[in-house]
Amino acid sequence: MLQLIRFLKGYVRIRLSGYSPERFINLCGNHNILLWDIQNHGSFYTMSVSLKAFWQLKKITRKTGTRVVITKRCGLPFLMVKVQKRKIFLAGIVLSLLFWILMSGYVWNIRVTGNHYVTEEVLMDFLSENNIKTGMKKKQLAMEDVEKKIRNEFPVVTWTSARMDGTSLVIQIRENEKLPEIKEGEEGTPDEGYDLVADRDGTIVGMITRSGNPVVKEGDMVQKGDILVEGCVPIMNENGEVRRYEYCRADADVRLSFSFDREWKFPEKYEYRTYTGREKKGLWMLVGKRDFHLGLPGKAYREGDCIMETEQMRLFGNFLIPFYLISEKNREYVTEERIYEQAEIRKQMEHKIQKFVETLEEKGVQNIKKDVTIKKYKGIYALIVEFEVTAPCSGLQKTEIRMTGEVQGE
Structure with missing residues (x-):
């Protein structure tokens, strides 16, 4: 802190020589003139003194018969004198500060974390439709409105947080592990319920009912759209007749057994690439929607691929600005036609089946048996x-309202 104060006020480095330099130093102490970093060089001394105190040394040098020479000028006052002589440099500094201050008031990057069901592309399109995009002013952002719009648009999102981190809009979301089957407010009322229906053809191999009236049992064959559990429960009177119906949302764990076919095709021949080692590199600068060529890669190869990497420029970690540096690399290759060996084809087929089975398992499909045919x-x-x-079977439809004889009589 002391060094900063000295820099702001300015100080000089002096060389002291003459008949009695020790007396000079003592008199400076008597007059409350601060000297620091004093060094004895034998025939002379060097030391530092503040700019204001330097002008008080004239009388002391006369009394002591010493001579003071400035060897170095330090601090902001001397720096400003140099800067004032370079008006273009000073103007550049001022304009740069104004530019960074202006850029800090805008959103230059949008980052989404925690999403799984809702892809980043879908979420970005939704934000763009609601005029939430890069280049907008920060003060136009209402974080609570952004969070509310996302939750209303995507029912699977259970929690949302939007905040600014430098010039980046960071959106964190948390999704429900299980997608909702019906919309909020459709849980069933005393006069309305939901039936559990088959969403495909198959045979019932397991059934546990938690609420509702089951109308099928294990071993029954059902078709798509058949009611499995009704969303109405009959209430009997003393004579064993239906007095009324109570409606609810049917809830049951029903598993169907069914079969289906899938077919994939693999060409016998394929193109094999051999890279020659020849490469061409280029560099681009993207400012807003305009691009500038910093280094042209030249004409592309007749056969080759292109690898491009984009990096957004930033300051201080989270202060992103609308400048993008794009590096391009073109690699040459030659192609030749080859025929797959039997082992290679089988490996591709096994990989395709394995990936498809993993997709089924993610959807709750179990006891997977398969019969493979290759032609x-x-x-x-x-x-x-x-x-x-x-x-699992999880289709829902509204329960048909039923009238009892007692209600009809009323």
């Missing part, structure tokens, strides 16, 4: 797989 015709391998699986 070849006109240079193409056809992979036909018949799957036999069990999967």
Whole structure:
């Protein structure tokens, strides 16, 4: 802190020589003149003194018969004198400060975290439709409105947080592990319910009912749209007749067994690339929507691929600005036609089946059995797989309102 104060006020480095330098130093102390960083060089002394105190040394030098010479000028007052002589440099500093201050008032990056069901592309399109995009002013952002709009648009999102981090808008979301089956407010009322229906053809292999009136049992074959559990429960009177119906949302764990086919095709021949090692590199600068060529890669190869990397420029970690540096690399290769070996084709087929099975398991499909058939015709391998699986059933539809004889009489 002391060094900063000295820099702001300004100070000089002096060389003291003459008949009695020790007396000079003592008199400075008597007159409350601060000297620091005093060094004895034998025939002379060097020391530092504040700019204001320097003008008080004239009388002391006369009394002591010493001579003071300035060897170095330090501090802001001397720096400003130099800067004032360079008006263009000073104007550049001022304009740069104004530019950074102006840029700090805008959003130059939008970052989304925590999303799984809602892809980043879908969320970005939604934000753009609501005029939330890069280049907008920060003061136009209402964080609570942004959070509310996202929750209203995507029912799977259970929690949202929007905040500014430098010039980046950071949106954090948390999604429900299970997608909602019906909209909020459709849980069923005393006069309205929901039936659980089959969403595909199959055979019931498991059924546990929690609420509602089951109308099928294990082993029954059902078709798509058939009612499995009714959303109305009959209430009997003393004579064993239906007095009224109570409506609810049918809730049950129902698993259906069914089979289906999938077919994939693999060409017998493929193009194999051999890279020659020749490369061309280029550099681009993207400012807003305009691009500037900093280094042209030249004409692209007749056969080659292009790798581009984009990096947004930033200051101080989170202060992003609308300048993008794009590096481009073109690599040359030659192609030749090859024929897959049997082991390679089988490996591709196994990988395709494995990825499809993993997708089914993510959706709750279990007990997967498969019958694989491979055919070849006109240079193409056809992979036909018949799957036999069990999967949960979760279709819903509104329950039909039923009238009892008692209600009709009323």
